[in-house]
Amino acid sequence: MQTLWDYRYAHRTQKMKGSAIREMLAFSEIKDVISFAGGMPAPEIFPIEKFREACDKVLRENGAECLQYGSTDGYLPLREMIARHACRYGINVTAENILPTSGSQQALDLIGRIFINRGDSILVESPTYLGALQAWNTYGAEFIPVPFDQDGMRTDKLEERLRAGIKFIYVLPNFQNPTGVTLSYERRLQLIELAEKYGVPIIEDDPYGQLRYEGEHLPAVEVLDSQTRSQESCYSGNVIYLSTFSKTLAPGIRLAWVIAPPEIIQKLILAKQGADLHTSTFNQITAFEVANGGFLNEHVKIIRKVYRERRDVMLDSLAEYMPEGIEWTHPKGGLFLWVTFPKNINTKDFFNKALDKQVAFVPGAPFFAEGGGENTMRLNFSNAKPEMISAGIGRLSEVIKNHLLTRNS
Amino acid sequence: MQTLWDYRYAHRTQKMKGSAIREMLAFSEIKDVISFAGGMPAPEIFPIEKFREACDKVLRENGAECLQYGSTDGYLPLREMIARHACRYGINVTAENILPTSGSQQALDLIGRIFINRGDSILVESPTYLGALQAWNTYGAEFIPVPFDQDGMRTDKLEERLRAGIKFIYVLPNFQNPTGVTLSYERRLQLIELAEKYGVPIIEDDPYGQLRYEGEHLPAVEVLDSQTRSQESCYSGNVIYLSTFSKTLAPGIRLAWVIAPPEIIQKLILAKQGADLHTSTFNQITAFEVANGGFLNEHVKIIRKVYRERRDVMLDSLAEYMPEGIEWTHPKGGLFLWVTFPKNINTKDFFNKALDKQVAFVPGAPFFAEGGGENTMRLNFSNAKPEMISAGIGRLSEVIKNHLLTRNS
Numbered sequence: 001m002q003t004l005w006d007y008r009y010a011h012r013t014q015k016m017k018g019s020a021i022r023e024m025l026a027f028s029e030i031k032d033v034i035s036f037a038g039g040m041p042a043p044e045i046f047p048i049e050k051f052r053e054a055c056d057k058v059l060r061e062n063g064a065e066c067l068q069y070g071s072t073d074g075y076l077p078l079r080e081m082i083a084r085h086a087c088r089y090g091i092n093v094t095a096e097n098i099l100p101t102s103g104s105q106q107a108l109d110l111i112g113r114i115f116i117n118r119g120d121s122i123l124v125e126s127p128t129y130l131g132a133l134q135a136w137n138t139y140g141a142e143f144i145p146v147p148f149d150q151d152g153m154r155t156d157k158l159e160e161r162l163r164a165g166i167k168f169i170y171v172l173p174n175f176q177n178p179t180g181v182t183l184s185y186e187r188r189l190q191l192i193e194l195a196e197k198y199g200v201p202i203i204e205d206d207p208y209g210q211l212r213y214e215g216e217h218l219p220a221v222e223v224l225d226s227q228t229r230s231q232e233s234c235y236s237g238n239v240i241y242l243s244t245f246s247k248t249l250a251p252g253i254r255l256a257w258v259i260a261p262p263e264i265i266q267k268l269i270l271a272k273q274g275a276d277l278h279t280s281t282f283n284q285i286t287a288f289e290v291a292n293g294g295f296l297n298e299h300v301k302i303i304r305k306v307y308r309e310r311r312d313v314m315l316d317s318l319a320e321y322m323p324e325g326i327e328w329t330h331p332k333g334g335l336f337l338w339v340t341f342p343k344n345i346n347t348k349d350f351f352n353k354a355l356d357k358q359v360a361f362v363p364g365a366p367f368f369a370e371g372g373g374e375n376t377m378r379l380n381f382s383n384a385k386p387e388m389i390s391a392g393i394g395r396l397s398e399v400i401k402n403h404l405l406t407r408n409s
Numbered sequence: 410m411q412t413l414w415d416y417r418y419a420h421r422t423q424k425m426k427g428s429a430i431r432e433m434l435a436f437s438e439i440k441d442v443i444s445f446a447g448g449m450p451a452p453e454i455f456p457i458e459k460f461r462e463a464c465d466k467v468l469r470e471n472g473a474e475c476l477q478y479g480s481t482d483g484y485l486p487l488r489e490m491i492a493r494h495a496c497r498y499g500i501n502v503t504a505e506n507i508l509p510t511s512g513s514q515q516a517l518d519l520i521g522r523i524f525i526n527r528g529d530s531i532l533v534e535s536p537t538y539l540g541a542l543q544a545w546n547t548y549g550a551e552f553i554p555v556p557f558d559q560d561g562m563r564t565d566k567l568e569e570r571l572r573a574g575i576k577f578i579y580v581l582p583n584f585q586n587p588t589g590v591t592l593s594y595e596r597r598l599q600l601i602e603l604a605e606k607y608g609v610p611i612i613e614d615d616p617y618g619q620l621r622y623e624g625e626h627l628p629a630v631e632v633l634d635s636q637t638r639s640q641e642s643c644y645s646g647n648v649i650y651l652s653t654f655s656k657t658l659a660p661g662i663r664l665a666w667v668i669a670p671p672e673i674i675q676k677l678i679l680a681k682q683g684a685d686l687h688t689s690t691f692n693q694i695t696a697f698e699v700a701n702g703g704f705l706n707e708h709v710k711i712i713r714k715v716y717r718e719r720r721d722v723m724l725d726s727l728a729e730y731m732p733e734g735i736e737w738t739h740p741k742g743g744l745f746l747w748v749t750f751p752k753n754i755n756t757k758d759f760f761n762k763a764l765d766k767q768v769a770f771v772p773g774a775p776f777f778a779e780g781g782g783e784n785t786m787r788l789n790f791s792n793a794k795p796e797m798i799s800a801g802i803g804r805l806s807e808v809i810k811n812h813l814l815t816r817n818s
Contacts, residue, residue, distance in 0.1 A: 001670045003646035004610035008576060009676065010526045010548070016679040026480075040478055048472030055464035063457030067659035069449055071435075102511055102663075105686040113547060117419045134683040138522060139419070167417060201413035237412035250476035252690035254511075261410045267418065270425040274543040275684065277514040280692060281661035 015137040030355075034392035036379040037360040039177065039335055044385075045306055046250050047290065047299055054289035062285060070281035072273045074100035078288040082257050085296075086241075089209075090223040093235050096262045099269060102279045104207060104244045104256040106272075108135035111203060111240065113271045114264070116141050120167040125153045127338075127367030127376070129177045129205065132170055141167075143369035150329065152176065152183030155190035162198040169200055173221055175208040175334025178367045178378040182332055185218055192225045195238070202239045207247050207256075210300050212333035213308035222259070237261035245287055247335070248300050253283045307335070307382050310389055314381040317390045321397035323404060328379075335382040338364070341375040348374065350403040359395040424546040439764075443801035445788040446769040448586065448744055453794075454715055455659050456699065456708055463698035471694060479690035481682045483509035487697040491666050494705075495650075498618075499632040502644050505671045508678060511688045513616060513653045513665040515681075517544035520612060520649065522680045523673070525550050529576040534562045536747075536776035536785070538586045538614065541579055550576075552778030559738065561585065561592030564599035571607040578609055582630055584617040584743025587776045587787040591741055594627055601634045604647070611648045616656050616665075619709050621742035622717035631668070646670035654696055656744070657709050662692045716744070716791050719798055723790040726799045730806035732813060737788075744791040747773070750784040757783065759812040768804040 058066050073079075079095040086093050101107040108131060116122070118140030124132070126145030133143065144161050147154045153171060171191065173183035183191070195202055204221045219227075222239035229236045237260070244256035258268060272278070290296075311331065318328055318339075328339045339361075341347060347363045354360060364376030384392060467475050482488075488504040495502050510516040517540060525531070527549030533541070535554030542552065553570050556563045562580060580600065582592040592600070604611055613630045628636075631648035638645045646669070653665035667677060681687070699705075720740065727737055727748075737748045748770075750756060756772045763769060773785030793801060 001646050001672065003670055004604070004608055005524075005646070005649075005670070005673060008524055008610070010522070010524050010529075013523050013676055013679075016523075016676070016683065038478070043473035043477050046473055046476040048468055048476065051472070051476065052465060052468040055468065056461060059457055059461040059464065063460070064452035064455055065661075067455040067457065067460065067661040068452050069447070069655075069660045102685045102689075105682075106684065109684050113419070114422050114425075115414075115417055115419055120419075131683075131686070138680070138683050195413070199413055201417070237410050237414070240414075246478075250691075251478045252474075252476040254685065254687070254689045261412055261414070263410060264414060267422055267425070270422075271547070273514075274425065274540075274547050275515065275518050276511045276663065277540070278663070280511075280663045280689060282659075283689060283692065 012138055012140070015140075017134070017137070033355065033358045033360050034384055034388050034395065035360040036381070036384065036392060036396075037362045038383060039380055040383040041247060041251060041303075041335075042306055042382055045302055047295070050290050050295060051250070051286065054286050058285050058289050066282040066285050068281060070278045070284070072269045072278045074098070074279060075281065075284035075288060078284050081288060081292055086259060090219060090233065091235065091241060091259060092226070092233055093259055097235065097259050097265060099258045099260070099265050099272070100279050100284055101256050101258060101272070102276055103246065103251075103254040104205070104242055105131050105135065106275065107242045107256055107258045108132050109138070110258070110268045110271045110275065112136045112139040112141065113275070114267045115167060121164060123158075123161055123166050123169040123200075124369050125171060125176065126369065127178050127364060127373055128170065128369060129172060130367055132205070133369055145369050148179065148181065150181060152181050152187055153191065155187045155194065158191065158194050162194055162200055166198070166200045168203055169195060170203045170205065171221065172205045174206055174218070175211065175331050175336075177207070177334070178336055178362075178364065179338035180329045180331025180334050180336045181338070182218065183221075188218065188221050188224050191221060192228060203242065204239050205242045207242075207244045208334040209243065210248055211304060211307060211335070213304055213311060215332045235261075240264065245291070248296060248303065249287060249290060253287055255279065255283055255287050310381045310384070310386055311337070313386040313389045314379065314393060317393035321394050323397065323401050326400070335380055337379050337381065339377045339379060343375055345404075346374040347377045350399055353403065354396055354399045357395045357399050359392045359399070361396065421547055421549070424549075426543070426546070442764065442767045442769050443793055443797050443804070444769040445790070445793065445801060446771045447792060448789055449792040450656060450660060450712075450744075451715055451791055454711055456704070459699050459704060460659070460695065463695050467694050467698050475691040475694050477690060479687045479693070481678045481687045483507070483688060484690065484693035484697060487693050490697060490701055495668060499628060499642065500644065500650060500668060501635070501642055502668055506644065506668050506674060508667045508669070508674050508681070509688050509693055510665050510667060510681070511685055512655065512660075512663040513614070513651055514540050514544065515684065516651045516665055516667045517541050518547070519667070519677045519680045519684065521545045521548040521550065522684070523676045524576060530573060532567075532570055532575050532578040532609075533778050534580060534585065535778065536587055536773060536782055537579065537778060538581060539776055541614070542778055554778050557588065557590065559590060561590050561596055562600065564596045564603065567600065567603050571603055571609055575607070575609045577612055578604060579612045579614065580630065581614045583615055583627070584620065584740050584745075586616070586743070587745055587771075587773065588747040589738045589740025589743050589745045590747070591627065592630075597627065597630050597633050600630060601637060612651065613648050614651045616651075616653045617743040618652065619657055620713060620716060620744070622713055622720060624741045644670075649673065654700070657705060657712065658696060658699060662696055664688065664692055664696050719790045719793070719795055720746070722795040722798045723788065723802060726802035730803050732806065732810050735809070744789055746788050746790065748786045748788060752784055754813075755783040756786045759808055762812065763805055763808045766804045766808050768801045768808070770805065
């Protein structure tokens with residue numbers, strides 16, 4: 001369709017990608033396909049009844065406020081609740097450190113908006129969360145990937161990269177998306193030490209921290225940074241911390257938050273005013289009503305139990321069905337694991353074959369900021385039920401075996 | 410608080426303003442202040458009970474979908490409903506022309522993201538909607554103001570400005586924010602003709618079009634543009650049209666939409682993916698449930714009746730109480746009217762005095778992209794009840810009379 005808009009797109013639209021993976025995800029939602037492709041929570045355990053009661057209550061008691069414009073700063077009781085929750089995990093902040101956002105994706109966007117000038121270098125894990133790359137491409141970021149192993153970002157490779165002049169470091173320390181890997185305690189300390197040495201601040205993205213299925217909780221990078229600076233562990237402000245209700249309550253309400261120094265919160269508020277004015281008042285009040293009074297903690301226990309079983313079924317099925325020469329991570333929490341094939345295999349080559357057999361995955365290459373990773377894939381274990389997981393891994397293994405045979409013949 | 414983030418802000422944060430007016434709005438929400446400052450709908454007529462029933466129904470019948478991630482494209486039945494609604498007003502589009510957004514503010518942001526390069530010139534009414542200026546400042550827009558009178562943008566002043574090389578024209582044709590003025594039929598035609606002559610496309614922002622209290626509905630700029638091009642009035646695609654549920658259902662659910670050619674919708678979807686992944690599934694499904702089946706049209710009749718009375722009370726009170734030499738617009742719809750003082754009066758000078766007398770307004774200057782307008786103010790008539798409006802205008806008139814006396818003595 002020829003219109004007066006033709007040839008008027010901004011230069012930044014050339015960097016707006018994501019359609020390849022979006023199309024793959026769309027395919028994977030076809031009926032009867034067992035999908036390990038998305039990152040969706042298990043809908044069977046959404047607290048639907050609790051939401052129904054909460055909506056009923058807040059609309060009866062507080063309907064006019066729920067449906068009216070709200071302030072960009074967010075709903076104060078929700079911010080206070082999030083601050084109390086953070087304090088329980090050693091992040092010593094108050095409501096003035098909290099900004100509710102329209103999902104974590106918006107938090108990433110607003111951070112890009114207030115910090116990234118065209119050409120700025122951002123240090124990222126390799127692979128890293130695709131949504132961060134998408135958000136920051138808009139602002140012209142350059143990504144400097146740091147190699148990664150089973151203990152997370154390789155901090156021994158960090159220093160040479162920090163010398164290059166880095167705007168900030170982006171890290172997902174717990175059960176990282178896409179790999180499921182956790183940054184070890186020692187590396188958290190090394191990361192803080194090097195960041196301090198080169199004066200580079202950190203964005204800590206922690207959507208899955210509550211979803212640990214084995215081992216001990218590790219202190220947040222933010223907590224360790226604050227501890228190294230003061231005996232009272234006052235919030236140091238060098239680490240901006242992100243988390244969300246998407247994995248613990250429900251992603252459909254689009255509600256997440258940023259923890260940052262008050263000065264940065266004020267800048268984020270100005271940016272948010274231009275971006276979407278404010279996050280839905282109704283959703284903030286309802287989420288507060290659902291989460292408050294201990295429900296969130298109880299509900300997270302159910303999620304952990306359900307996802308631990310699914311993870312175990314996926315690990316067992318991989319061990320049982322997968323041909324030799326293929327490796328995968330053993331996540332201690334979260335929603336994903338990561339499969340690595342021999343170097344000469346490109347997982348995209350059998351994506352369609354897998355779909356023909358009604359099973360879907362996500363090829364790993366898009367998660368690498370600067371290319372590579374063609375021999376990897378991400379598998380989600382939170383969405384499908386256990387019997388579907390073992391059936392799906394069975395099908396996928398058959399596809400892979402056939403692919404390997406065809407290639408070798 | 411000294412942190413590693415200091416001196417790391419992006420250049421664009423220098424253009425992020427809005428705190429002055431935000432602080433004024435915050436003041437005006439103090440208890441017992443009669444506020445004409447904000448742009449809030451009347452909470453007494455929010456369809457709270459209808460929302461309560463809708464939430465109950467959609468969570469019972471469709472809870473898992475409501476709370477799950479959704480596609481960036483938006484909820485298809487909602488898009489289809491919006492398309493049908495647009496067709497009734499002569500905008501002949503289908504669901505593929507519709508993108509639901511997290512409020513109209515997000516629509517403005519996404520449009521800036523895909524079209525505005527640093528330094529691009531955008532033609533705006535003078536004064537214009539502050540939110541558009543905020544959204545597009547982020548992307549480095551330069552604003553070219555077009556003078557304005559009681560018939561809207563002065564199209565006789567348009568041509569000289571169009572010669573300058575303009576990215577697009579931004580217009581609010583119906584009951585404009587902040588002035589309440591409507592672009593006349595003749596000027597709509599002139600606008601289209603000149604836009605076509607210079608090959609410049611148009612953004613038509615129409616949040617209040619449904620809220621007309623007198624006179625005949627005027628066809629949208631989009632409709633007139635399409636009619637001049639084809640006998641069947643196929644959607645021409647030269648006008649991107651924005652509207653919202655904020656003024657007809659409730660602003661607290663943050664739900665608006667863009668109407669554009671499918672190619673542009675696809676670009677907006679990619680931009681939205683990076684901005685907030687998708688608009689709340691729950692809010693989209695609930696709003697569909699509330700609005701569908703004729704409720705929206707019936708509810709808008711109630712809003713019109715209530716706001717028409719409030720507008721009339723405000724106009725009558727202004728006529729009764731205001732000293733001579735002061736003029737105001739007579740809006741045929743919408744939420745606002747606009748007051749103009751003699752050139753030597755600065756309305757900011759008596760903002761605090763008004764607040765002392767427990768009445769609030771918004772000074773007009775921030776609505777001018779390139780300065781001026783110190784002698785103007787915006788008054789909102791939708792939020793306060795009729796008896797409060799007449800009391801508030803009485804108080805405000807006293808403040809103004811005293812201010813004029815003090816100045817002259």
